Amino acid sequence: MAVTSRRAGRRRSMSQINVVPFIDVMLVLLIIFMVTAPLLQQGVEVDLPEADAQPLQDEKSQREAIVVTVTRDGQLSLNQGPQVGVSLDRDVLREIVADLLSQHPGTQVYVRGDRFVDYGRVVDAMVSVQSAGAQRVGLITDPPDLSARDR
Template identity: 70%
Template structure:
């Protein structure tokens, strides 16, 4: 009987005790690029220089829900803060239809006008009349509080 050849023992495989962090770094770099690109896009709106007035702040009930804000900029462009064309200038005559569509869901939604301090008064009044024709029960005006230096004069 031939002698059996000694069996070779396979060396035991040891588990890897290292963590490959390259995929994590790749993901972090992609996220960093996404945030760097989207951050400037998050701050949108129309720049207006609001008139200063001493007015009482609105009560919390009106501030809790998202109001409809119509902005009349210095050049007379009218924009809305909600809807499909948010923060883009509306063509003449489109304000009433856009506000009617927004008020159809909740007729008690607060409606405000932000008029630039240098815009013609008539353009702000036209916006307010259009809002009332669209069915807004009340229309408020948004102002900035006066500076402390201006308040002493």
């Protein structure tokens, strides 16, 4: 018994932090973010053509620009207005763009056309936007993938 009492007198409290609950919480948060991140992306999937065009310098105009998207199957949609990302016909598209341009004159207007869509569909979208009152219409492309070109 003397040995036990000596050991009881020498005991120290542990001054280490138990990190196992912290790791558990971090793993749960990681799983939650991995599941919800793909759900946060919205918009219309378009495979843009690649071009060596220079990027626009005015980032403010790009954020507030009206973008008409032409999908692979020829459907038209807008990034602003009452029907964002919804398939629109040419007349409704023209009306919405005309309304947006009347509220904010001078707004930049761009057309994003899928690389596999018929070129006539992209031109139709540009004509619709111009008939709505847009003075200048730009085309959006992706920069070329230089690593794929070097292979």
